[in-house]
Amino acid sequence: MLQREAVLQVEAGADYVDVNVGTFVDQEEALMRWAVEMIQDGTEVPLCIDSADPNVVEAGLQACRKRAIVNSISGERSRFDDLIGIVKKHDTAVIGLTMDDSGIPEDAEGLVEKGGALLENLLAQGVSAADIYLDPLVRPVSTGPGVGLIVIRAIERLKRTFEDVQVVCGLSNISYGLPRRSLLNGAFLVAAVSAGLDAAILDPLDGSLMGLLRAAEAVLGHDAYCLDYIRAYRDGRL
Amino acid sequence: MLQREAVLQVEAGADYVDVNVGTFVDQEEALMRWAVEMIQDGTEVPLCIDSADPNVVEAGLQACRKRAIVNSISGERSRFDDLIGIVKKHDTAVIGLTMDDSGIPEDAEGLVEKGGALLENLLAQGVSAADIYLDPLVRPVSTGPGVGLIVIRAIERLKRTFEDVQVVCGLSNISYGLPRRSLLNGAFLVAAVSAGLDAAILDPLDGSLMGLLRAAEAVLGHDAYCLDYIRAYRDGRL
Numbered sequence: 001m002l003q004r005e006a007v008l009q010v011e012a013g014a015d016y017v018d019v020n021v022g023t024f025v026d027q028e029e030a031l032m033r034w035a036v037e038m039i040q041d042g043t044e045v046p047l048c049i050d051s052a053d054p055n056v057v058e059a060g061l062q063a064c065r066k067r068a069i070v071n072s073i074s075g076e077r078s079r080f081d082d083l084i085g086i087v088k089k090h091d092t093a094v095i096g097l098t099m100d101d102s103g104i105p106e107d108a109e110g111l112v113e114k115g116g117a118l119l120e121n122l123l124a125q126g127v128s129a130a131d132i133y134l135d136p137l138v139r140p141v142s143t144g145p146g147v148g149l150i151v152i153r154a155i156e157r158l159k160r161t162f163e164d165v166q167v168v169c170g171l172s173n174i175s176y177g178l179p180r181r182s183l184l185n186g187a188f189l190v191a192a193v194s195a196g197l198d199a200a201i202l203d204p205l206d207g208s209l210m211g212l213l214r215a216a217e218a219v220l221g222h223d224a225y226c227l228d229y230i231r232a233y234r235d236g237r238l
Numbered sequence: 239m240l241q242r243e244a245v246l247q248v249e250a251g252a253d254y255v256d257v258n259v260g261t262f263v264d265q266e267e268a269l270m271r272w273a274v275e276m277i278q279d280g281t282e283v284p285l286c287i288d289s290a291d292p293n294v295v296e297a298g299l300q301a302c303r304k305r306a307i308v309n310s311i312s313g314e315r316s317r318f319d320d321l322i323g324i325v326k327k328h329d330t331a332v333i334g335l336t337m338d339d340s341g342i343p344e345d346a347e348g349l350v351e352k353g354g355a356l357l358e359n360l361l362a363q364g365v366s367a368a369d370i371y372l373d374p375l376v377r378p379v380s381t382g383p384g385v386g387l388i389v390i391r392a393i394e395r396l397k398r399t400f401e402d403v404q405v406v407c408g409l410s411n412i413s414y415g416l417p418r419r420s421l422l423n424g425a426f427l428v429a430a431v432s433a434g435l436d437a438a439i440l441d442p443l444d445g446s447l448m449g450l451l452r453a454a455e456a457v458l459g460h461d462a463y464c465l466d467y468i469r470a471y472r473d474g475r476l
Contacts, residue, residue: 141456141457141459141464142463142464144463145459145461145462145463146459147459148456148457148458148459149458149459152432152458174457175457178456178464178467178468179468179471179476180449180453180471180476183449183450183452183453183476184453184456184457184467186428186450186453187428187450187453187454187456187457187458188453188457190424190425190428190429190432190454191428191429191431191432191454191457191458193429194390194428194429194432194433195432211418211421212421212424212425212450214421215418215421215422215424215425215426216425216428216429218379218386218416218422218425219379219386219387219412219413219422219425219426219429220386220387220390220425220429221379221383221384221385221386221387223383224383225380225382225383226379226380226416229416229422230416230417233417233418238417238418238421
């Protein structure tokens with residue numbers, strides 16, 4: 001099941017496969033190791049090791065056969081201190097949440113400020129900018145009308161302020177608690193890509209989401225002369 | 239047929255119905271008058287009178303029972319001179335193409351510059367800013383990779399530079415010559431709304447496009463607490 005899911009994700013266009021076994025708290029470390037091995041037996045794509053627990057991250061990275069991404073570090077002091085050594089030891093890329101011990105900022109300025117502070121700390125530790133993905137923490141739009149736009153504005157400003165850094169977001173949170181989630185995820189993804197988003201954690205098996213993403217790449221000039229779009233159409237992937 | 243189409247468009251959420259009979263060049267004036275009467279017998283929504291020919295525009299406006307929009311004036315000297323009197327005489331709103339006799343600008347700066355010059359001329363003629371919709375001229379993305387992004391950037395800058403003015407675009411041109419046009423139209427619409435677009439000329443009977451638009455309004459905070467989105471879902475319009 002797990003391996004088949006990963007293979008399907010890669011076939012659908014995933015550049016990395018995110019591995020998260022957080023629903024099984026008691027056995028997370030052993031399950032992470034097992035999942036990483038299992039997925040790598042089925043596909044050659046690199047992995048994104050997704051856990052808030054440093055021991056689980058370390059267990060996952062020890063099993064990785066390729067250079068991975070750690071998902072995620074943040075500006076929270078203990079989380080940063082616990083994870084930075086692991087990131088350096090395994091020479092991984094890293095997703096950094098734009099928050100710290102004072103919580104998640106309520107506006108775009110705050111997200112950019114926390115992102116900048118985290119970036120500085122990561123660079124000071126010798127992580128290169130090209131390996132850093134800042135994540136401005138998408139929250140459900142059902143919780144407040146400004147929540148989505150704040151992240152879009154934060155993406156724009158992060159890209160404008162820190163030229164070398166990449167911006168990523170976990171997509172599906174935006175639609176939590178609402179119907180037709182794929183439609184909301186798609187609309188948010190297009191707005192985010194238009195704002196400069198470099199990468200997203202999403203379900204590549206959602207065909208309508210991926211079709212819309214390919215259309216966005218085409219109309220926003222990331223897909224010169226729409227060649228990828230036309231190829232996807234011909235292959236029945238739109 | 240025509241009346242039914244208009245009624246369906248209004249039921250699907252159109253705020254104005256665009257009336258264009260340009261495929262019948264020889265009889266455009268008489269057909270415009272007929273079409274305007276016919277549509278108004280079926281629906282009470284105001285109309286957008288769409289022709290490059292001043293006589294056709296005048297004929298349409300004479301038949302209008304409500305305040306209309308003229309689509310479109312531009313910075314081209316003869317077109318401006320021919321249409322401005324008609325706009326003033328009938329006290330209409332107006333769509334202004336961001337181009338002049340030197341042609342359509344190739345970059346966002348040029349589109350904003352031509353838009354600003356046109357705006358100034360319209361204001362000098364006594365048209366109020368609230369009645370002016372600048373249209374940064376969407377061209378098919380199949381003609382060049384930067385064509386879509388230029389318009390998105392132009393929308394952002396027009397909204398930032400001229401606070402009181404509205405920005406509109408004709409949507410379907412973006413996808414001309416490409417497959418699955420609704421997907422491209424939808425992606426471009428979301429990016430444009432995120433950039434500040436106030437209005438679009440589109441097919442409101444395209445259900446997937448309208449669903450995506452409602453999702454974009456929700457995630458971009460134009461639809462507080464997603465109430466319209468949830469209502470559309472309950473009504474089976476998503």
